[in-house]
Amino acid sequence: MAATKLKPVDAVVVGTGVAGSILCMELANAGLKVVGLERGRMLDPQHDFAMPYVHDELKYDRHSDIVQNLSRETITFRNTPNETALPMRELGSFKPGECVGGAAAHWGCHAKRFLPWDFEMRSQTIARYGKNQLPQDCTSQDWGITYDELEPYYDQFEQIYGVGGKAGNLNGEIQPGGNPFEGARSREFPNPPTERTFLGSLFAQAAESFGYQPYQNASAAMTRPYTNLYRLMLGQCLHGGFCSSHGCANGAKASPLTAVLPALLKHQNFELRPLANVIRINLDSDQKRAVSVTYVNARGDEIEQPADLIILASYTFNNTRLMLLSGIGKPYDPVRNEGVVGRNYSYQTGGKVTLFFKDKEFNPFIGGGMIGTSIDEFNGDHFDHAGLGFIGGAYLAAQDFGLLPIHAKLMPPGAPHWGSGWKQAAAQHYRRSFSISCHGSCQSYRTHYLDLDPTYRDANGLPLIRMTYDWHENERKMSAYLTEKAAQIGKVIGPSKMGVSPTPAKYDIVPYQSTHNVGGVVMGPDPATSAVNKYLQSWDVPNVFVVGGSAFPQNPANSPTETIGTLACWAADSIKDLYLKRPGAMV
């Protein structure tokens, strides 16, 4: 059946998460007629995230319809290239979104910038330690863009998402109370930092005894009522927990649903089409120009939407998959170490230390909104890696997540798995424990990549994306080193019991870890090792831009969301200021 062909528009944006919503807004503001295509349904926070129904751990941990419905589409996974990849049949390690708002509808609000070092980690590592410091199979690389170039866009994103924090470095001057290791900021955060809680102060005091400099996490859950850059009002976070994995009942969590869409949906230049699952970008006969996208709508009809400009802004897996399904860019081949699409898939790791007390209570259900205290002494290259046998690092943090009873309660090492002993341990420890987490970087490696699965298909009959991924010795060494540092801090706090959980031997797709999947359509200065240039523009088809976590050449320690939004701000400005004036390859 021939697809119904619609009238052309100026720009089509695929995906309405953190990146897509900002791109739609900025391009509509620039006068372009923009259509946003979203595979999932519309979400209305007032009704979808209403009290008391949103305070439901079972639903949002396991059964939520705001995360990807695997019955229609999933990924396949194997640890190594010589295994057969099998489908991820139920959600576990990560929770991609599937509605308007994307995964950011249920994000944890940790809004950190990357470090200046992160963008140039390969060249700086070689300059400081020599080439042998990098593992032999490590394909981590510089981003082709610097922190200084992105700083105005970090600032823009923080004004949209109402990020609360205390600057540690204002225009190069170190500020007391902030993170002294952060990149220079052009101005203070738009909102004040979170308060320091009981466990945060215990962690801070212990960290200070080693000479470390603790600071409050930057949070995109409002620390006061806030009116953002798009003149939208966000409410103050009540720290009621039910935060990460959940929607927010009082509009305090900045997300596309609260910080962009209410303004975007009123924009005369914008049209949102939910339940529009894009399956392909169509190219012209010489494969140099994209002419349209094809999507399947809710009725199952194929619709073709022509556009001058096509922007992929969906999740890492889907950005990579649509590039492969559309034949844009050379697919990565790990054997020949050639090609770019699917190359440098990466994730997040680091380990944690759990502390159990007899005489201290932490009200673990009070929290969320990323209220917490961190140190940055072991992030990036802030410590001397000479002789350590690894690169990368982590921020160490003690956070009040709002721990929920089914899956987030902490149990000490050696506690019985069930029975009376289990019951006793659960009763004793839920209110009297917390963890110090090492939120660490992951480098990219030659055999960690995404491609199309040869066997398993989605509901449309198209091949699933296949992930080949495992923990690398570099990350295991890093994690062992960092969890030891966290344990030293933990010991000073004086728990009665402590558990130390570094990165395990093998990556396991079953337990939830983080929705921080990155790479596959990475940005860079060289078309031989990147799929998009520094403007997020395809090297091969210049009217296609690919924006998202997919652009990260490897994963820095800090959480990805703020940089995903920042890359969207940067790409939007680059399109407005450069591309529209002279359409064509920008590099």
Place this chain on the structure above:
Amino acid sequence: MQESPDQHAYGYLTRPEVRFLDAALARLIPADELGPGAKEADVTYFIDQQLVSAWGTHGRNYRMGPWPEGTPQQGFQSRLTPQEIYRAGIRETNIHCGKQYGKVFEFLAPAQQDEVLRSLENGTIELESLSSKLFFGLLWRNTEEGFFADPIYGGNRDKVGWKLIGFPGVASGAYAEYVEKHNVPYHAEPVSILDIQQQQVKVDAQGYPKHIMLNQPKQGSRDGGH
């Protein structure tokens, strides 16, 4: 043995399956001096309701083959749905008990029941249709869910799971006052979504319940069930 009248209308489980689960749950989270256990919390009914829901037939999970066994890191790869796992797992565990002890699971002594559960957990019992580890893993996961999920799902009766650990349920709008109070335990009568639906609890203008504070137990003492 006299059968007590049914408390619930079970949507999937048969009566022998209900008896098996009641017996297993009484060992997994027993009633003891800390308070009621999983059986008393109606976790059997919770599991039944989960099996009736879309989850019980893998409504949102990927179901297409082929189904090789895979590695542990690749996760769930059985072609059975949760409904089918419970049906086969219970039946085949009872067959094992019959061979081993001459009785089905519910009639074994508690120590024997624990031995069977441990062997399922370790995968040392060979079941015909599925790995015993898979069956036990699902049973324990659902037990924990049923003990701590909102009572709206049929388990956690009288919020006994939340009372055991001191979790207050649906958050109050007044937590922010406690954020900067250090080592000041917040003890409240737990509030469930069910309580709010049934108008048992007052809510504020934003829909957050007003918590009724409990007398704080002595510093460092365990939170009792009741």
